[in-house]
Every structure is written in C-alpha cells, then in structure tokens.
Amino acid sequence: MSLVELRNITKSYEGKPALDGVSLKVRKGEIFCIMGHSGAGKTTLLRILALLERPDSGEYYFDGALVSWNRPGSLRRGITMVFQTPVMFNTTVFKNVAYGLRLRGYSRAEIEQKVKDVLRLVGLEGYENRKAKTLSGGEKQRVAIARAIVLEPKLLLMDEPTANLDPTNSGIIEDIVREIAKENGTTIVFSTHNMFQAKRLADRVAHIHLGRIIEVGKTEDIFEMPKNELTRKFINGELF
Ligand SMILES: Nc1ncnc2c1ncn2[C@@H]1O[C@H](COP(=O)(O)OP(=O)(O)OP(=O)(O)O)[C@@H](O)[C@H]1O
Numbered sequence: 001m002s003l004v005e006l007r008n009i010t011k012s013y014e015g016k017p018a019l020d021g022v023s024l025k026v027r028k029g030e031i032f033c034i035m036g037h038s039g040a041g042k043t044t045l046l047r048i049l050a051l052l053e054r055p056d057s058g059e060y061y062f063d064g065a066l067v068s069w070n071r072p073g074s075l076r077r078g079i080t081m082v083f084q085t086p087v088m089f090n091t092t093v094f095k096n097v098a099y100g101l102r103l104r105g106y107s108r109a110e111i112e113q114k115v116k117d118v119l120r121l122v123g124l125e126g127y128e129n130r131k132a133k134t135l136s137g138g139e140k141q142r143v144a145i146a147r148a149i150v151l152e153p154k155l156l157l158m159d160e161p162t163a164n165l166d167p168t169n170s171g172i173i174e175d176i177v178r179e180i181a182k183e184n185g186t187t188i189v190f191s192t193h194n195m196f197q198a199k200r201l202a203d204r205v206a207h208i209h210l211g212r213i214i215e216v217g218k219t220e221d222i223f224e225m226p227k228n229e230l231t232r233k234f235i236n237g238e239l240f
C-alpha cells in the first residue's frame with residue numbers, strides 16, 4: 001500500500017524547471033531516500049510532499065486521497081517536516097517540543113507524557129528545562145525531530161537531516177530515524193547528497209538529477225547494479 005503517490009509533478013521557478021515530471025510511490029512504513037546532488041530538486045520535492053509548496057501541474061495522492069491544493073486542510077495534520085537547519089524557538093526544550101501539541105489542544109498531563117516519551121526516543125531525557133538556543137547543533141536537530149514526531153505523523157519528511165553534523169552526531173540521528181520507523185511504524189522520506197547515508201538508512205532510494213527521478217529501487221539493487229548510467233556514476237563518485 002502506498003502512503004504517497006505523485007504523478008507527473010512539475011515545478012518551475014522563474015521559468016526554470018526545478019522538478020520536471022516527477023512520479024513516485026512511497027509505501028507505508030518504509031524509509032525512503034531522495035538522493036541527489038545540490039540543486040537536483042530534493043528540497044522542492046520535500047516541500048511539495050509537505051504541502052508547503054504547490055506544484056505547477058501533476059497530482060499528489062496522500063493515503064489514497066487526491067490533494068486539493070486550495071484546501072489541503074486536515075491532510076496537513078498527517079505530515080511533519082524537519083528542515084535542514086533546525087530553527088529553535090527562544091525558550092525551553094519542553095516548550096519547543098510541546099508547541100504543536102498545545103495547538104492541537106492536548107491536556108497538560110498528556111503533553112508532559114508525550115514530550116517525555118519523545119525526548120527519551122531522541123536521547124534527550126532530562127533536557128526539558130534547557131534553553132533550546134544554547135544546545136549544540138546535533139542536539140538542536142534532535143529537538144527538531146522530537147517536535148516533528150511528537151505529533152505522530154503518518155509521514156515524516158527530513159531534508160538532509162545530517163548535512164551540518166559531524167559523523168558522530170550523524171550516526172546518532174541515523175539511529176533515531178531507524179528507531180522511529182521501528183517503534184512507531186512511521187513512513188519516513190529523507191533527502192541526502194550522501195550516498196553512504198542513503199545506503200545505510202534507506203529501504204528504497206530514488207536518484208534525482210536535474211529535477212527528474214532517473215532511477216528508483218531497493219537500496220541494495222541501486223547500489224549493486226544501478227540501471228542508469230548517471231546513477232552508476234553518482235555512486236562511483238564520478239558525477240559532479
Ligand atoms: N524559491 C525559489 N526561487 C527560485 N529558485 C528556486 C527556489 N527554490 C528552488 N529553486 C531552484 O530550483 C532548483 C532545485 O532547488 P532545490 O532547493 O530543490 O535543490 P536541492 O536538491 O534541495 O539542493 P541542495 O542539495 O543544495 O539543498 C535549483 O536550481 C534552485 O536554485
């Protein structure tokens with residue numbers, strides 16, 4: 001069963017195509033990677049999946065329902081996105097994570113329990129009263145992930161979740177992503193320009209190049225026997 005289906009999505013900025021006929025299916029519960037170089041269209045694609053950006057043409061089906069771009073409304077509730085550079089509210093970790101729950105009207109006790117559980121999942125138990133702005137880059141990214149998953153989305157989108165982090169912190173984030181998929185069964189779509197991360201983390205990979213998905217498949221198939229010449233070059237580090 002697909003949670004996400006895109007059909008022939010196009011998006012241009014100032015007459016230049018950023019996405020050029022993208023069709024894609026993401027299955028429920030999988031970790032799906034959008035892999036490609038800078039400028040390939042990864043962020044544009046994720047922003048459309050998050051309903052933050054409207055495509056010029058094409059259809060988006062989310063959990064079986066055709067997205068109506070004039071009224072995405074309740075569908076937004078099922079989708080959260082973690083951005084490449086986490087932006088923290090100038091307050092405590094607790095309030096940063098609780099923010100979305102407050103908007104949704106949860107009780108104080110429910111909020112406390114959910115924040116506690118999610119902070120444990122991202123390895124930040126006991127951080128509730130820390131000032132979010134004073135955390136390290138890796139800790140901030142974990143707060144951003146906590147803020148996104150505490151809302152229990154059907155679809156979690158992560159735009160280059162470790163691009164600004166060192167290998168140790170990247171490894172921590174990758175473990176958290178696996179844990180979220182395993183514990184919550186959340187469908188996760190992340191982007192990366194790092195083929196090693198794609199290989200380590202994804203169940204399936206789509207290679208995006210100049211706004212087109214040129215190959216998609218199971219991770220081991222893509223890396224062991226890529227069908228597309230450009231994908232072969234990408235994974236051999238020959239495509240710049
Ligand atoms: N708001 C915008 N206005 C104008 N051009 C844009 C805008 N957003 C994206 N683009 C252009 O669309 C293309 C795809 O950009 P996008 O940000 O999706 O790439 P990306 O794969 O995320 O790159 P990176 O790895 O550097 O983050 C680029 O040529 C970019 O300059």
Ligand SMILES: [Mg+2]
Pocket residue numbers: 042043044159
């Ligand atoms: Mg980007």
